[in-house]
Amino acid sequence: MKTIPISSEYIKLDQFLKLADCVSTGGMAKALLQEEAVKVNGEPENRRGRKLYPGDTITVEDCGTFQVVRGEE
Template structure:
């Protein structure tokens, strides 16, 4: 499982997908979510604006598994 560091309180799911290099645009993120290819904490997720906090685990089909961690500010 890869870790993705954030310096803020949370990150939105569409921003996270770009940061994790799973997609390169917001449109690609939307399509990926509509396909049901993303799980947050083992539950299917389709909301681009879902807030992710340190400790959340994200699984993306054909991209990998990730955990959000708090980075240094």
């Protein structure tokens, strides 16, 4: 499991997917979410604006499993 540090209170799912190098554009993130290829804390998620907080676990089909952690402020 890879960790993705964030410096803010939360990160939106589409931004997270780009930060984790699973997609390179917002359009790709939208398509990936429509395919139901993303799970947040074990539950399927298709909302690009879903807020992710430190401790959340995200699984992306064909990309890996990640955990959001608190980064440097």
